[in-house]
Amino acid sequence: MPRTVDPSFVDLLTPSFAQLFLDRVAASSPREAFRYPVDGGQGDGWESVTWAEAGERVTRLAAGLLSLGIEPEQRVGIVSSTRYEWVLADLAIMCAGGATTTVYPSTNTEDTAFILTDSDSQVVFAEDDEQVKKLLERRGDLGSVRKVVTLTPVTSDAGDWLISLEELAELGDAHLAEHPDAVTSTVAAIGPDRLATLIYTSGTTGRPKGVRLKHSSWVYEGEVIKAQGILGEDDLQFLWLPMAHSFGKVLLSSQLACGFATAIDGRVDKIVDNLGVVKPTFMGAAPRIFEKAHARIVTMQAAEGGAKEKIFTQAFKVGLEVDRLKLAGKSVPLPLRVQHALFDKLVFSKVRERFGGRVRFFISGSAALNSEIAQWFHAAGILILEGYGMTENAAGATVNHPDDYKMGTVGPAMPGSEIKLGEGDEVMLRGPHIMDGYHNLPEETAKALTPDGWLHTGDKGSIDADGFLTITGRIKELFKTSGGKYIAPPAIESKFKAICPYASQFMVFGEERNFVVALVTLDPDAIAGWAAENGLDGKSYTEIVRAPATREMVGGYVEQLNERLNRWETVKKWELLDHDLTIESGELTPSMKVKRNVVAANNKDRLEAFYS
Template sequence: MTIAVGDYVGPDASKVESRPPTVAHAFLDRIAATPEREAFRYPTGDDSTGGWLSVTWREVGERVRKLSAGLIALGVEPEQRVAVYGSTTYEWILADLATMCAGAATTTVYPASVASEVAFIVSDAECQVVFAEDDDQLKKLAEKRSEMPTVKAIVTFNGTPDEANNVLSLADLEAKGAAYLEDHPDAIDKAVAAIGPESLATLIYTSGTTGRPKGVRLAHDCWTYEGAAIEALGILNIDDLQFLWLPLAHSFGKVLQVAQLVIGFSTAVDGRVDKIVENLGIVKPTFMGAAPRIFEKAHGRIVTMMEEEGGVKEKLFHWAFGVGRKVSQLRQAGREPSGALAIQYKLADRLVLSKIRARFGGRQRFFVSGAAALNRDIAEWFHAAGILIVEGYGLTETSAASFVNLPGRFRFGTVGPVVPGTEVKIAEDGEVLVRGPGVMRGYHNLPELTAEVLDSEGWFHTGDIGELEDGLLRITDRKKDLFKTSGGKYVAPALIESSFKALCPYASNVLVYGSERNFVSALVTLDPDAIVAWAEQNEVSGSYDEIVTSTAAQEMVQGYVDQLNAKLNRWETVKKFAILDHDLTVENGGITPSLKLKRKAVEKKYSDVLDGFYPK
């Protein structure tokens, strides 16, 4: 089945066709349209400013022009690559915009990337300049500097400049740019005018669950299309306030950044994951994008807090959510509560549900979930509290957003309708195929791999299995992740994993395993924060690894596994599991920076544990 362009359109689909030619044009247009409106706010730690500093579009433009001119002064030429290596900060955004306004292309590097991976990406992309966040990043670059021969200079946001090794501060680059502009006042306007829709804007290297990461070539038109498509949906407006913590090295964070340029809303920026909940209470955003793990963690924390309270408070909590779920079901059907239910809901909202929303700032119109599958039970729990999470779907290769549920058209368990201007087709084997302006222009220097996923008609083969329901896409699993047991039954591990995390508020990561085995098994890790509170409640003492490997923890997890198995087909049920004595992290190679499980890497690392489930 194919949904053609125009089968579903937003309130003003003409915006897709009238989009700016490049991201740089979109940025300059935004400055011209709303120069004195707030563009960004970011944390400073200065109590005299309330801990946050606000900047206008005009102020952003002034800094970007200087930084961009600084890059040109360093010899950066059109479509050459400039790496940005750091966490999500205001400075990251400045570096990215400056790179594109100079006519160059940003190469993104995750802050946690090890030195060897950084060297590979910078070398493969032939980066001319590298922006590095701090001394930790500078140290990794120094270790492998000889492997990055094209790098002319390094610019650090907060690290230590080193003139001898051509390591500049951000202020140094601005000063160099200001001097260049004195002699070449129209340098930036000329650079922007020379960029076209098909000029390379970004190289995003996929996290690479196996082997070397691949550089995804995304043209300016990919991003301006995405921004215009989001604007056309009509779900965001210039008065919105976004809280942005997502890694800007990831396409999900990047697409929200471009949507901001097109629509003009303000963004509060702070990439510190441990500060998300605190920042939501301070910033009070109207929307936020996040990976499912953030919602899972928040759900688990709130549920365990209520269990710790016990007594009347816990009973009131469960009653209120029972009422909220009834109202949620009505609203999913397009109806509002009435009569006794309306009265009950008003009371439940005042006593419990409004307090849950207040933890997230209290002003949210909706949250957007992407980067991995969101469990339906989690989505419905939040909806019962009055918080709508609209799930979307896309890949780095499709510039992130290809589908998204809308506040006025959503169905939990799906990723919504295709965005205006994009087509979707379901292949005979169930694979989801996508075609449209957002699709990548290929993998960098890898024509053979490009040909494997981009066919002659322009369809991108996503590798995901899905189905269309009333024009809404439901993803059932990764094509490569599906496995068959020795009994010949197919198992979709991601669905089982997300179901378990929705059931068990203490779970952090789960890997379901069983390819060509006679039953399904699993590896489980427990959330370091949640399990400490559980241990206190259950009189279990010791270090983290002692707690999670205790008999009590084993029995607790077994109880949730039993609940999970009751919902599964016989061949899908988890017969054996092991709790690892540490969580999976980006640093230990267990998850990607976008918080997705690195399935093959984990299976390989713990092969002895998994093999032990199946006696020979």
């Protein structure tokens, strides 16, 4: 059972995220803190860094920022993908008393300029030439930005406006020579209510909104994980999530509180390869990663055919039945236990090995995970713990515990915080993790926060007798047909992706219409394998999705879906798009959520044609 946590622990929290880091350096000095890839990251191509080494590097960089004149709560931007240097920059900003402003590397030039000007950022860390180019193109609008620090070598020339990370560290050395206690005294002065981060929500409409989060919010997020005994010093995390997203920051907070090591590589296409090399004990991810992994394994076995496919199918049939009995508190008959042990050796151990073989659990967040996919992984001995939260509450509001979980739920409220259901079953949150408000947007803040501190999440949910929360949909995404029936698109969409291993996105529409329709995209990697087996080898993605055989295959899965739905939910018409949705196209947020309104606008004529 999970450790019982006295909510009063909140009153004893470390004052700041910066102090949390310095305390961890002092407590775990010789232990490994981070590792990052060199020469592609294969085999021994990973560099390891101790807490002492990380502390020394962060102190130099923080002193460099102080030498540039960074004052308490002044914003410093980071425009970069997830990498070790991102973490160094963030920790240095914290220890210099500044506030980190995050910008996704995929953010376009216009929005990048908006975020940096709206936040009044004074210094910006930029990853490479691509990110520096965005800043140079809008330099005239970035009047507050005094210096740009590059995380990797660049060819761009902007005079002394650009300096390297090492040059910033050298400025720090000079500052520390004159003021040896500059960083420690700065950290000591940071209180829990100081601004720590401005994270701009990518949103699905309009300009990004800057969410103001205090040091106390991030300290709470890390310490509450430690207090529950979910993670410890001997764990090893693999971190690929966008650090510009609040989920990534929560995982960093947890690392500082708990003391485990983290292997960092933000290249999404290297996740599976990295897991095999790093062999982590846990990882946080968005549901799309688990959907892709599930589809890849299932389609590979289907391609094998014959006896191997039959063994694979029977293994999961047995695994799911054993799980069903155990979760119901019933004993597993001896013949079934024997079969399960055999299949664990033949099938499940190989599935676990694909993820490094040491995973204690995965943490899924940022969107709903289909329960059938969660059950499939569980049958193979891989536990996926769902959590729930949003940027406005520092990402972590609830989480299932490794020793006390309910699949299909996102777990109970974190100790020291509260959840209730408001009007229309809207999930409401209150606690030390809640934002101060939206930057420069008092009216939006008033809409989101009640006078007594409750946050409107915009999510619809239910809470069971044990306090476990289930998210049933996004209130704004629920729609009513012309027949008066309410439809929850995410529930239908996740069911399809659990059935069809080739699906990337399945988007349901039909507001004020007399039936439901869908737009479908296929996963390019998965469908390429299917195409090779079905006479379409070498064809482009567009050619594959236009082929009659592909439409017939997808149609079969739509029929299977409709068999599982209420009559008014069934998908009467659907169409395959000739491209998958991407962040670059503006149809996905950087956290891989579908911008439904953008997809609808881009396909307005196609959607109208369904009802002609």
